[in-house]
Structures are given as C-alpha cells and as structure tokens.
Amino acid sequence: MSSSQEHYYVPDGSRWPIIAVCGMFTTVFGTALWINDISLGPWIVALGALGIAYLFFGWFGDVIDESMSGKYNAQVDTSFRQGMMWFISSEAFFFAAFFGSLYYIRMIAMPWLDGEGHLGSSHLLWENFSASWPLVNTPDTEKYTQVIEPMGAGGIPMINTLLLLSSGVTLTWAHWGLKKDSRFQLVFGLMLTVILGAVFMGFQAYEYYHAYDALGLTLNSGVYGSTFYMLTGFHGMHVTIGAIMLAVITVRAAKGHFSHEKHFAFEAVAWYWHFVDVVWLALYVFVYWL
Amino acid sequence: MSEPGFASLPRPKRQSRRWALWIPALLAGLPTLGWAEMKLNLPEPVSPLTREVFDLHMMTTWVAVWIMVIVILLVGYTLWKFRKSTGSVADQEFHKGFFGTWSWLLVPILVLGIDLTIADRANSTFDQVENIGDAEVTVKVTGSQWKWTYEYMEHDYSFISNLKSKEEAGEYDYLRTVDNPLVLPVNTRVRFLHTAADVLHAWWVPEIAVKKDSIPGYINETWTIIEKEGVYRGQCAENCGVGHAYMPIEVQAVSRAEFDRWIGERVAEKQAAVALAASNKVWSKDELMAEGEGLYNTFCAACHQVNGAGLPPAFPALAGSDMALNDLAGHLDIVINGKQGTAMAAWGAQLDDLQMAAIITYERNAWGNDTGDAVQPADVKAAR
Amino acid sequence: MTSIAATHDDHDHHHAPTGWRRWVFSTNHKDIGTMYLFFALFMLFLGGAMAMVIRAELFSPGLQFVSPEFYNNMFTNHALIMIFGMVMPAAAGMANWMIPMMIGAPDMALPRLNNLSFWLLPAGALMLVLSIVAPWVGGGMAVTAGWTLYPPISLQAGMSMDLLIFTIHLLGISSILASINIVTTILNMRAPGMTMMKMPVFVWAWFFTGVLLILIMPAFAGGVTMLLFDRHFGTSFFDAAGGGDPVLFQHLFWFFGHPEVYVLLLPSIGVLGMVVPTFSRKPLFGYKSLVYGMAFLATLGMVVWAHHQYTVGMSIWATKYFMIGTILISIPIGLMKFNFIFTMWRGSLTFETPMLFAIAIILMFAFAGVTGVMLAVVPADLQYHDTYFVVAHFHYALIPGAVFGLYAGVFYWLPKWTGHMYDEKLGKLFFWWTTISFNVTFFPQHFSGLAGMPRRIVDYGVQFTEFNMVSSVGAFAFGLSHLLFLYIIIKTIRGGEPAPAKPWEGAQAGTPGLEWTVSSPPPFHTFETPPEVK
C-alpha cells in the first residue's frame, strides 16, 4: 500500500469506455425496437446487456487491480470520492424531478381540473370529476381503468420502511467493523444488509402483484398509478443496483480488499445505499402516507 | 396604471414612436421595397387590455433601446480612446481604484433600479390581464388539428372555422382568411375559454386579446372589449404539428345589433338542420352532391384542395384516388376515424351523418370520380 | 489490448500511443479535447445544414422544398444538434484542453470516464440520425414537436420519437459524466498554490457550468422517461383524461431548459474573461465580482424556469414570482458585461480576431439580454410568446452569447493547440463576414415577430415575405462563412508561423493560468510533476 505515490495515476488507453458506449447504444436501440414491436428488439437488448455486464467486470476489474497494486495515491482516492458525491447529487435531482411531478399533480393539476382557483372552468370539461388524492376515479373513466382501493401506508410499506432502516444500521455496523479492522463484523454486516435489501425487494414485488391483482392499481389506472409506479419503480431499480453492488463489495471484503484507511469502494456503495434509504423515507411519506 | 419611473424617457405619440423603430431596421440594411405597408411593430390595439399591454411593450422597448445606446456609446468610446495604435498605455492599477472597489455594488444597484421600474409597471398590467370578470358573451375556443371550433356558450351554438384554400382565398389572403370567421360584438365584454381537443394550440389575435395556451383537458381564460368594428386576424401560436401553419384566425367585430341578428339567424338555421338530419329521408345523389360541395369546400378543401388534387406529397389527391373510386368501406372509415399519425383528422365527432354522407358522395362523384354512389346517412351510421 | 496492458504496467507515460487506438481508447485530456472539438465542428455543419433547409423553405411563401412534417423535424433536430451536439461539446472540448493546463493538473481527474463521456456523443448523434431516418425506414410519423418535445404532440410521433428519447438519455449521461469529471478536476487537481480564487475565469465558468449540468440534466432525463411511459406503457402523466397535465412536462423541461441556456453562455463568458484582459493588456476588472456574479447567476438561473410558460395559465402569484426572478437576472449579467467593458477602459487595445469576437459578444449579447428582459415582462410576453421575436432573441443569445464565444476561444487558443499562428487576415475577414451576415439574418426577425409571425411554421402569409427573404439571404451568407472557418482551421493545423509559448505579444499578464508556461503545442503529457504556483 503506497499511498505516498508522488504521481497522480493517469491510466493508459483503455478499451472499456468504448465497450460501455457500444453496450449502452445497443441496449437502448434494442429497447426502441422492442417497444415498437419489432421482433429483433429483445435480442438486441440481450446483446447490449451482455456487453454491459462484461464491461462492468472488465472495467471494475481493472480498477480493482490498479487499486490493489497500489497505483492510486490519496489524491486519486479523493477524485473518486468527489466523483461519487457529485453522481449522487445528480441522482438526488433525478428523484427530485419525480417528487416535483407528484407535487405538481397533487397541488396544481388536481385543483385546476376540478375547477378551483382563479382558472376555475376546467370542470366544464369533466362534469363528473371530483379531485381527491389518492385519485381513484380519473376524469375520463373510459380511457383509464379505475382504482378499486388505494395503497395504504400500513402493512408491507411499513415493514419495508423498517427493513430499509435496519439495513442502514447493519451497514453502519459493518463500517465500524471495517474501521477497527474486524473482517468478521464487516462481512457479516454487509451480508445482513444484502439480505435485508433482498427481502425488501421481495416484499416490493409482492406488493406490485397485490396492487395489480387486488387493488386495481396499475400503470393504466390514471395518474395515481403512474406516479406510484414511477417513484417506487425507480427506487426499486436503485435498490436492486445497490444490492448488487453491496454483494460485490461483500465478496471483496471477504477477500480482504479493504483496510481501515483505504476503502473507497466500500464507502461509495455505502453512500449510495444510504441515499437510497433516504429516498425511501421521502417515498414513504409522500407516496404511501400523506 | 402607474407612470413609468423614467421621467427622462421620451414619450412621443404612438404614431411617431412607430416611426422611430424604422431607424434600426433600416440600419440593418433591409430592402426598401414594400416598406410602406409593412408592419414593424405590434398591431394597433383595439381593446383596453391590449392597449395597456402595448404601452408596456413600448416602454420596455424604449428601455431596451436606451440601454443599447448607452452600451454602444460606452464601448465605442472605449475602443476608440484606448487603442494601442494611438499609444494608449494600460493603467495596471485601474481595477484597484474607487470604482474598482465599488463597481460590484454600484452596477447592480443601477440595474436593480431599472428592473424594479419595469416590474412595477408589468405587475399592474398583469393584474388587468387576469381580471377576467363577468362577461356578456362567452366563447369557448377549442383548438384541434388543424381548425378552430367556436362555441357561443350563452346561445348553445357552435361552428368550425377552417383555413380557406388557396384557390378561394387568393394569393394575397391565403393563410390569413377562414371560411367561418368568429363574429363578435363591439363594446361588449367578451370572455374566451381556451381548450384543445388533441394537442396544444394557442389562439392569438394580437389586436384584441393576449394569448393563452389551449391545453387539452384544461381551460384557460382571456377577455376583451373590442372597441372598433373591423376584421382582426391572428394565427395559432403553439406548435401543433404538421398543420400548425394552417390554422389562421379571423375575427369579425360588428355592432351589437348586427351580432344579435347574426346569432339569431344561425341558431334558427341550426335547428332546422338538426330536424332534417333526424328525418329518415332517402337522399338522391344530386341533393347530396349539392350539399356535399359546400361542405367539402368548407372542411376538406384546405388540404385536399377545391379541385380534389390535394397538395402531394403532404396531402393526397382525392380525384382519381383508389379509395374514392373503389373502396367505400375504407373511405367511410378514414373520414370518420381519421388516420393516426397523419394530418387526416377524425371527422366523426364534428359532422353529423347527413353532412358526412354528402361529403363522401361528393368526393365519389366530383372531379371525374364518377362512381355514381349516393351514400346515405344510414350508411354512415352503420359505419360508425 | 496486450500491448496496452504492457505499457500500462511499466508506468511509461512518455510516448504517445499511435493509430486508431490513440483516439478510441484515449485517456489523454488533450486528445479527448481535440475529438470533442472536431465532433462539434462536424455537428455545426450538420445542424447548420438543417438551418439552411429551414431558411430555404422560408425564403418565400408556399411549400417549396420540404413537407411540413420534414420541416418540423428539421427545426427540432437543428436545435438539438446545435445545443447538445455543437455548443456543449465544443465548450467541453475547450474545458478538456485548457482546464488541466490552466490549473496545473497532469490530466482530468477521471481519465477513463472522460473517454466514455466523449464517445457517448457520437453514439447519441447516431441515434439522432436514426430518429430522423426512421419514418422512411420503419414508417410512423417523424418528431414534429420541436426541441422542447412538448406532449401531447410528442406522443403522436412514431418510433422516431422513441429514438429521440434515447438520444436524450445518451447525450444526457454524457454531459453528466463530463461535468462530474470537470468539477472534480477543478476541486481536486489544482497544483499546489493554485487556490480557487486564483483560478482563471474560464475555469470558474466551467465549474458553475458543470454543477448546473449535474443538477439539471436529470430532470430532462426524467421528463422524457415519463414521455416514454406515456407513449408505451399506459401511464397518464401528461394526459388530463387520467388526471395528468401536459404542462407538467413543460415544468420538467424548463427546469432543465432555462439553466441550460446559462450552461451554453457561461463557458463563453469564461473565454471572454481570458480574451478581454489579454488584448487590453491589463488585469481583469472585478475578478471577484465576476466569480460571485456567476454563482449568483447559476443560483438564480435555477429558479426562474417558468418564464417560458407564461401562457399556460399558472397562478397569478407564481407568474409574478417567475417574472421578477427573471428580470433580476439582468443584475449578474449586467455586472459581468460592465466588468468586461471596464477591463478595456484605460487599456491598451489591439483588435486581433479573438478580441473582435469578444467585442461583438459584449454588444450583441447585450441586445439579446435586453430583448430577454422584454420577454420576461409577462403581459408583453403574452404577445411575443411563440413568435419570431423569441426566435430573434434566442439566436442573438445563442450565436453571439455562446457560438461567438467559442469562435473567440478557438482563435485565441489555436496557436496553443496547434503550434501555429492562424492567418490573421482571414480571421478578420471571417469575423466581419459572420457578424454582418448574422445581423442580416436575425435582426429582421424581431420585426416579423412583432408583426405577428408565429414560430415553427412551414408556410406564411405574403405579408411576411420581405422579412423572410432578407433573413434567408443573410442565413446563406452566414452559412457560407463557415466554409472559410473550416479552411482557416485546416490551414492552421497544417502549417503557418510557429507559435511561441506565449503568443499575443506575451500579453497574458492578466490571465493567471499555467497554460502559457508550456510550449505550443504542449507535450503529450503536461505537468508530470505538479508545478508550484506562488
């Protein structure tokens, strides 16, 4: 471990970025074909996804090698940290856009449709509509299916909140383990976190099934369903990514890749996980509860 | 309305202000041909609201012009005075002097002053814009691809207004005239309810009212009191797709008495037409043709042209079209349901069975399309 | 790969890789910067060719060359290409080239990520081209919505729209990653002694640009993702029938879109901050207030977006808030303007091409600014909105405000990049040609707008003919001038008077960066060991 490296490590040419570009391009192009019912689409998506998976192994493999062979000095580490921080800021604004949309729909579009405020004539167009949230009956009751029963805040969502919160605790516990160089505490904490994340995802999947099956809450049931799935769906996607990264980190921790002074990868994933946690809390309050 | 805080600003009469705008235009090296009638400014306002907006516009224009004059003079003088070729030596300490120390405060204060002056005036004008109030005439204006539907709410009477085709309007008035202009009384408070059927549109006639977007599913409001009889023109001012250039607006402002007479007649006519369409009469081809010609020219000719030749490739010809000659089912379908993703709209909701039957009969027999079909309202009903 | 792996292992950074690998696998900030710049140049011609289609069609009334559908598709893609494919990449190219050299860094903070950010651009561009040709190949309607992609009209288009949505995703990811890299470089890679308040203005400008991009790009990505769901998965974010609202998209778009205009403007302000002191031969006037002004601009710029939506029917208070916020933006920008003017005041001015462009920016962008303030005034904007007055405003803002800044930067730094001086005579000719033809193109549009010509129309009434003819003639001349630009650049790359480390009579006294301490052109790896700044 030579963090006293004098030179900032500038890698030589790498093939991973261009593979990343090809993978991403192929994936989205395939998706475009797929959603337009062109039969080749799914295959192209699969190809792109394989490329991306390959790239992750390769690129991160290189980074891990370089890191393990001590090429990174403290300044490189700082670059990684700052880069991750800015990335998470960007993600935060991504979710902010969806929360903002939810706010707009509930506080501005709904009253407007119902003929409130100084622009109060829109109700002329929707005679039988009355605004309420959760919106179970859409203005046009034929074009969109109606919700039978809105999603409550108790039950699964409540359990999920507790799960994610405890996963934050186990992750911090793992971090303490890392700080005092207790590999057992680190690995065990990480494993607990991954398991909690996986259980969360299981519950979430069941909740979706229940919503479709029993509550009539679907993507097609108007803007309540739309915002519900958009917010919880993107969050779920982030949980999935986070859980995968956590799993990788667990393996690396077990292999002894991290020391109490050098563990950027661990921290990056931890930040990400905590971020996902915080988003969930906001979700719980604004989507399920209020 | 508060006076602008700019006492020093020249405020000549509107006529000469407009003239002043010519100077920069001429400086830009514009050709002089046709200048005499060319408009360089917002058109003469004819309602209290648009007049106030116009004055506001002139005020901000003058602020803009004066700021530009000052900036140009300042920069021009600097460039001329401090060029190196005359031996000007740079003053390396300038940014440390009094001005260098305080400019960060002085410039913003100055700009803030101008900003607040503008904002104050804009604020009160905007209150006027939003002061919709109770109106005697309420017109619901619905934009759809690519025509306007006007509904007189008090009279429960509505009609569609379409672009007049090039043949009918002539070179000069093409894209400025419509088949059925909106008729409004002068000196009467009119309220507009703006909405749309498919995508965003914006109903804009600068002389009489400001624009607000027509949003499908929502209603926006504007108002006017037209003070002068005449014809006022405007255009759809929100991109609505391939026909966006083809939905002009024409408003005829007439005296109150004239308006009352007009609306009375139209309502009576409408009731008669409804009665006729409801009777189960079988129509002869000639009757349908006669009826269909007018309707075709009103609703369809803007795109397919009066002579049925269309404007290929954008708008297909109907004369000699395979569908009009051989495929009655397809023909009924495309007129009733339109064709997704093209300019061809679904007319089913706007035309009644009789009108539809007449148009289709006309299309199948005019311009050498001699199918001999006489499509009956009942056929249309069945195809719906 | 094996050969690369070998060099990679022996720490040998002293020879440049060669062949296609040098470019495709590059992790070198100068090479990537060069690729960015060439990409931008190519897109300038592509987007410009589309502008030529627009102006040719509008030369006279009637349908001349293209169908309405294609016309709408052209202005949509013209705008997207110019903004995402031309101005932003060119500015990012300059950032790549100059920022590490200015602050004394060995390279960008995350060199491999840098390569990824660049190569996503050609991928995005390819996707965009696919979106243009899709209607011919795969059927369905082209995108006719304009670059703002407002629903419901963007819901009507065929597969073309889906490809465009993914284009936005690719380009968006590219600019987020590039910005993360640049911001990190600025914060973490400065040479010892190069404190933040010593950084050249260009670096500061890009710092704020980068932060803005990181925060705004996701909103746009989120917005188009919602469009995608409305189009294919039955959601109703933008459909009133399901309780949604088309205006919601406009808020998402402009939350991105308005700060975006400062993303386009700021790098060019940064270039001005380098060029004006150089040719005035004295330090920048009000460095600190310029930096704080940019911070103020970036902050305020994030919270005034809805001035593009005055006509949608917002509440009275919201409208007034957005109006006043927008008008206040004249304060930081006015401050910057006057800082530049006072930098010239009592200077010793010479008028090389970069300086000429700088002066043109100061004057012509001020004009864009004052028409911007006119637009910000709500009741008046209810008349101007969606007319050619707006088109005139934003081309004055975009071309002098952003594109001329890039020209100034190109001419200013060409000697550093290529090691050759450009041909000053041709440079000046290019300046006068563009400036005059630009004004001929866009000045009349203020008047056609006031006279009532809406934007985004393929055909217009005869009363607008003269304006449009003049405008089109100007546009063709403006377009032609770019062939000269191309020629000047090629000529400079291929040869010319060798440039010293400090060109411009060594007059960079007022610009504190380290870029002038290295040779022209600089070695493949600058600053192997960090330089010391006193």
Ligand code: HEA
């Ligand atoms: C580089 C790009 C750029 C820049 C910098 C700006 C800068 C500004 N813009 Fe512009 N704008 C666009 C690009 C840009 N704009 C684009 C692309 C569109 C159209 C998008 C579309 O619909 O497709 C648009 C549209 C647009 C609108 C919407 C119009 C409409 O659709 O109805 C408005 C309304 O407020 C506006 C306002 C402003 C203002 C107030 C500024 C201010 O930042 C300007 C501030 C500068 C100055 C004021 C000049 C310098 C100051 C002084 C000399 C001091 C003294 C001045 C005063 C006291 C006034 N712009």
Ligand code: HEA
């Ligand atoms: C940075 C951004 C940028 C730039 C640089 C430009 C540059 C130009 N723009 Fe653009 N424009 C926009 C951004 C920009 N525009 C935006 C955002 C819109 C709104 C779109 C919308 O409504 O959605 C718009 C819309 C727009 C319109 C309105 C269309 C409409 O509303 O119907 C017009 C019309 O005149 C126009 C013209 C031009 C012209 C003549 C140029 C000239 O400066 C271009 C100069 C030309 C060149 C630089 C190229 C040189 C090329 C050649 C010499 C040809 C060589 C030939 C080949 C290579 C084949 N633009």
Ligand code: CUA
């Ligand atoms: Cu309707 Cu544009």
Ligand SMILES: [Cu+2]
């Ligand atoms: Cu803006």
